[in-house]
Amino acid sequence: MGLRQAEAILLGVHDLQEADRIVEFLTREQGKRRGVARGARRRFSRFAGELQPLARARVTWFEKEGRELVRISSVELVRAPRELMGDLEGLLLSTYLGETLSTFAQEGEPAEALFRLTDAVLAALAAGADVRTVVRYFESWVLRLAGVFPPPLDCPLCGRELGASASLAASGEALLCRDCARTQPGAVAVSAAALEFWRRIGREGPAAVAARPPGEATLEEVGEVSGRVRRHFLGHELRSLEVLRRTLGSAGAGSPA
Numbered sequence: 741m742g743l744r745q746a747e748a749i750l751l752g753v754h755d756l757q758e759a760d761r762i763v764e765f766l767t768r769e770q771g772k773r774r775g776v777a778r779g780a781r782r783r784f785s786r787f788a789g790e791l792q793p794l795a796r797a798r799v800t801w802f803e804k805e806g807r808e809l810v811r812i813s814s815v816e817l818v819r820a821p822r823e824l825m826g827d828l829e830g831l832l833l834s835t836y837l838g839e840t841l842s843t844f845a846q847e848g849e850p851a852e853a854l855f856r857l858t859d860a861v862l863a864a865l866a867a868g869a870d871v872r873t874v875v876r877y878f879e880s881w882v883l884r885l886a887g888v889f890p891p892p893l894d895c896p897l898c899g900r901e902l903g904a905s906a907s908l909a910a911s912g913e914a915l916l917c918r919d920c921a922r923t924q925p926g927a928v929a930v931s932a933a934a935l936e937f938w939r940r941i942g943r944e945g946p947a948a949v950a951a952r953p954p955g956e957a958t959l960e961e962v963g964e965v966s967g968r969v970r971r972h973f974l975g976h977e978l979r980s981l982e983v984l985r986r987t988l989g990s991a992g993a994g995s996p997a
C-alpha cells in the first residue's frame with residue numbers, strides 16, 4: 741500500500757473525462773496495473789509525450805487498499821519504442837502488441853516471464869529484426885505463457901509424439917495427431933513448418949528466430965492459427981487487430997494473415 745515505483749512497460753492509454761487519462765502498464769512484480777494520470781490530456785501536462793504504448797518507463801503510483809485503479813504520480817521515459825513510432829503501421833502495431841499484453845496479463849500477479857518476453861521482443865525490433873517474424877513470435881509466446889496455446893509436442897488424445905504433422909482441434913485447445921484428428925470434426929491441418937516454428941520459439945529468442953525466419957507462407961499460417969486459438973479463447977477478436985487490418989489490409993509487415 742502507499743507509494744510504489746517500478747520499471748514498467750506501458751500497454752495502453754485511454755482518455756478519461758476531459759483532462760485525464762487511464763494508463764495501463766506491465767510490471768514484473770505486480771503484473772498489469774491501471775492508473776489515472778491526472779491532467780494527462782492537457783497540452784502542457786508533465787506526462788506529455790511519455791505515454792506511448794510499449795515505451796519502457798519508470799512509473800510512480802499511489803495505491804489504496806481495495807482499489808484496483810491506482811493514481812499515477814509520474815511516468816519517466818526510459819526507452820521509447822522508436823522503431824515503432826515512425827509511421828502509422830508502427831503505431832498501429834504497438835497498439836496491437838500493447839492490447840495483446842493487456843488482455844493476457846493478470847492484474848496484480850507477478851509477470852516476470854511476460855515482462856522478459858516483451859523486453860526481448862522490443863530489443864529485437866530495436867535491433868532491426870524482421871518485424872513480421874518477431875510479431876508472430878510474440879503472439880504465440882503470449883498465448884503459451886497464458887496457458888492457452890497447445891504444446892506442439894505430443895497428441896493429448898493418444899499420447900504419441902506429433903512429429904511432422906498435426907491438426908488444431910476445432911476448440912483451438914489442442915494440437916492432435918492426424919489419426920486422432922480424423923475423429924474430431926472441424927480439426928484443421930497444421931503444416932510441419934508451422935510446428936517447427938513453435939518448437940523453435942521454445943528454444944530460441946526472437947532475434948535468433950528472425951535471423952533465420954521461416955517462409956512467408958509459414959508465417960502467414962502461424963499468424964492464422966494463433967489468431968484462431970486466441971479467438972476461441974477470448975470469444976472475440978482484439979479491437980486493435982481489426983483496426984490494423986482495416987487500415988493496412990494484409991500488406992503491412994507486421995499485420996497478421
Ligand SMILES: [Zn+2]
Pocket residue numbers: 895896897898899900916917918919920921
Ligand atoms: Zn493422437
